[in-house]
Every structure is written in C-alpha cells, then in structure tokens.
Amino acid sequence: MIETDILIIGAGPTGLFAVFEAGLLRMKCHLIDALPQPGGQCSELYPKKPIYDIPGSPEILAGDLTKNLLKQSEQFQPGFTLGERADTIEKLEDGSFIVRTNKGTEHKAKVIAIAGGLGSFEPRKPPLEGIEKYEDKGVNYFIKNPEIYRDKKVVIAGGGDSALDWSIYLTDIAKEVKLIHRRNEFRGALDSVEKLRELKNEGKIEIITPAEVDALHGAEKLEGITISSKGEEREIVTDHFIPLFGLSPKLGPIANWGLEIENNAIKVNTFDYQTNVPGIYAIGDVNTYPGKLKLILCGFHEATLMCQSAFQHINPGKRNVLKYTTVSGIDGFDGSRK
Ligand code: FAD
Numbered sequence: 001m002i003e004t005d006i007l008i009i010g011a012g013p014t015g016l017f018a019v020f021e022a023g024l025l026r027m028k029c030h031l032i033d034a035l036p037q038p039g040g041q042c043s044e045l046y047p048k049k050p051i052y053d054i055p056g057s058p059e060i061l062a063g064d065l066t067k068n069l070l071k072q073s074e075q076f077q078p079g080f081t082l083g084e085r086a087d088t089i090e091k092l093e094d095g096s097f098i099v100r101t102n103k104g105t106e107h108k109a110k111v112i113a114i115a116g117g118l119g120s121f122e123p124r125k126p127p128l129e130g131i132e133k134y135e136d137k138g139v140n141y142f143i144k145n146p147e148i149y150r151d152k153k154v155v156i157a158g159g160g161d162s163a164l165d166w167s168i169y170l171t172d173i174a175k176e177v178k179l180i181h182r183r184n185e186f187r188g189a190l191d192s193v194e195k196l197r198e199l200k201n202e203g204k205i206e207i208i209t210p211a212e213v214d215a216l217h218g219a220e221k222l223e224g225i226t227i228s229s230k231g232e233e234r235e236i237v238t239d240h241f242i243p244l245f246g247l248s249p250k251l252g253p254i255a256n257w258g259l260e261i262e263n264n265a266i267k268v269n270t271f272d273y274q275t276n277v278p279g280i281y282a283i284g285d286v287n288t289y290p291g292k293l294k295l296i297l298c299g300f301h302e303a304t305l306m307c308q309s310a311f312q313h314i315n316p317g318k319r320n321v322l323k324y325t326t327v328s329g330i331d332g333f334d335g336s337r338k
Pocket of ligand 1 (some may be wrong): 008009010011012013014032033034035039041042045046049050051053054084085086087097115116118119143162251252253254283284285294295296297299325
C-alpha cells in the first residue's frame with residue numbers, strides 16, 4: 001500500500017505543478033497516470049508544439065514545459081504510479097481514501113486531487129470508409145514528432161487551434177502543406193488565421209475551403225485523397241492526411257465516483273476547487289465551473305488554491321502563513337534551495 005498526503009490522479013501539467021505547491025506546505029504527493037510518461041496532453045499530444053501563453057516563457061515547447069515542471073517538483077520527491085489507471089475509490093472511516101488502479105496497486109491518502117484532464121485520449125475520426133487501414137500508414141490523428149513530415153506532402157483537415165498551429169509549424173518542415181476546412185471561417189485564434197493568410201500569400205501553404213475529404217486511396221499506405229470543394233471533386237496526391245478534429249472527452253471510471261458531473265467534467269466550487277465530496281478536489285481541464293477556461297495557466301492557479309485548502313483539510317486548525325518562495329517559504333523546507 002502506497003501512503004501519501006495528497007494523491008494526484010493525472011500527471012499532466014496541473015498535477016505536476018500541484019506537487020510543487022503542496023511541497024511548499026510540506027505535504028507529500030504521489031501521482032497516478034494511465035500513460036507511461038508524465039506530462040499529460042503536453043507529452044502525449046503535442047510535445048514539439050510551442051506554447052506561447054505560459055507566464056514568463058514567451059515560447060516553450062510542450063515537452064520542455066513538462067521537463068521543467070518535473071525539475072521544479074523533484075525537490076519534493078513525489079512518487080509515481082505510471083501506466084496504471086485509477087479505477088475505484090473508497091472512503092475510510094477516518095476520512096482518508098483508498099484508490100485502486102486497474103493493475104491492483106493500492107494508494108492511501110488524506111486528500112485526493114483529480115487532475116485527469118480529458119481522461120483517456122480518443123481522437124474524433126472523420127467518417128471515411130476504410131480509414132483504419134491507413135492509421136499510422138499516412139493517417140495520423142496526433143502529431144507527436146513533426147520530423148516524420150520532413151520533406152513530405154501533408155494535408156491537414158480542421159478549423160480549430162490545433163489544425164491552424166500545426167499547419168503553420170509544418171510549413172517550415174514539410175515539402176508541401178495543404179489545409180482543408182469544411183467552412184470558410186476558422187475557429188482558431190485570430191493571430192493564427194492572420195499568419196496563415198500571410199503564408200498563403202507567400203505560397204507556403206494552400207488553403208482549401210469550404211472542402212470535405214470524401215475518400216482515401218493507396219495500396220499498402222496512403223497515397224492520395226479525394227476532396228470535394230464548391231461542387232467539384234479533386235484528387236490530391238499526399239503522403240500524410242492529418243485530421244485534427246479534436247478529442248472526444250472520456251472521463252472513464254472517475255465518472256462513477258459519486259462526484260457531480262456536468263458535460264463530462266467534474267463540478268467544483270471556485271473557492272478551493274473541491275468537489276461535492278469533502279477531501280476530493282478536481283483541478284485543471286477535468287473540472288468545470290462558471291467561466292472555466294481549459295488552459296495550463298488556469299490549472300496552475302487551481303492547483304495552488306487547492307493545496308492551501310488541502311493543508312487545512314489535513315491539518316485542521318493549523319495556521320498556514322503564505323510566504324514567497326524567494327523570502328523564506330522554500331529555504332526553511334529542507335535546506336536544498338538555500
Ligand atoms: P492533462 O494534460 O489532460 O493530463 C491529465 C492526465 O490524467 C493524462 O495524462 C491522463 O492520462 C491522466 N488520467 C486521466 N484519467 C486518469 C485515470 N483514471 N487514471 C490515471 N490517469 C488518468 N493550453 C495552453 O494553456 N496553451 C496552449 O498553447 C495549448 N495548446 C494546446 C494544443 C493542443 C494540440 C492541445 C490538445 C491542447 C492545448 N492546450 C494548451 C491545452 C492544455 O494542454 C491543457 O489545458 C492541459 O494539458 C491540461 O492539463 P491537465 O494536467 O489538467 O490535464
């Protein structure tokens with residue numbers, strides 16, 4: 001049985017930062033993640049994509065952000081159960097919890113912080129006949145390593161941030177980039193739409209709208225696609241087709257833990273991000289409240305307030321004076337940052 005103060009379910013950016021904030025208050029953390037590596041969406045979905053809205057980092061690759069968060073938390077020596085999914089929870093009489101994974105590992109903790117993000121990653125696939133045959137043979141739903149597209153012909157489909165960001169990024173790497181969207185307007189950030197227009201004018205990308213992909217072709221691997229645009233069919237020779245239609249959120253077993261759920265997310269209050277069950281918090285992409293934004297920096301804020309409340313839950317009546325890390329908070333912890 002693994003015992004800890006705060007058991008964090010999900011080792012994405014929110015869960016990793018919670019370790020640091022908990023450490024400042026001298027609470028130990030253990031993290032469970034279904035994926036074999038920490039980092040959540042940042043390491044699984046877009047490790048090589050730059051992020052521009054982390055305060056103090058004008059541009060950072062998602063993979064580097066994960067590395068930095070791990071480095072920042074390592075002084076507090078968190079434990080990890082990786083490659084296992086948290087399946088069941090049980091509340092004991094003393095108010096603590098036991099969480100079991102699908103592989104039978106048991107964890108006991110005074111506080112549970114669910115930082116499960118989107119849950120398991122299920123990409124929304126376009127309804128194209130035989131698409132499974134081309135998966136990882138030209139068709140990819142995520143871009144993990146942009147280098148595989150170097151000097152290749154690539155068609156991206158979608159109108160959100162992911163499709164726009166990757167189209168822009170790949171113009172520097174791929175031999176040819178085409179972006180297809182079924183509407184004339186894109187949902188992604190205005191900045192990105194503007195950048196795409198510039199790239200189009202420079203001849204670095206072809207934008208085809210409104211257009212839909214009708215069929216995929218190729219014997220052993222993808223060799224081309226058929227699209228229809230403005231009532232006309234067109235054949236496109238391509239090495240890769242990357243539909244970026246988002247992820248369908250699946251909370252998984254956590255949905256059966258007796259927590260209030262709304263639109264696949266866990267309802268919390270905005271005072272301390274606690275759920276309807278005292279001692280169980282939900283932070284990051286996994287929670288919902290009026291005005292919620294699914295952004296990394298919002299997860300950091302939620303993790304910070306959650307830790308302040310968890311301290312009171314674990315140490316009722318004990319005074320916790322908020323200190324700045326540069327003044328005294330961290331120096332007094334174990335001397336490692338003097
Ligand atoms: P996640 O990163 O989703 O991590 C949750 C973890 O919980 C996962 O690793 C999952 O395996 C694990 N988990 C879930 N259920 C269980 C379970 N039952 N047992 C064990 N483990 C479980 N945000 C920004 O702020 N800026 C950006 O520029 C930006 N760009 C993005 C680009 C793309 C392509 C995508 C997809 C997202 C982007 N985001 C961006 C959003 C950002 O990635 C998320 O807000 C962030 O990852 C949320 O962090 P999290 O830790 O809450 O959840």
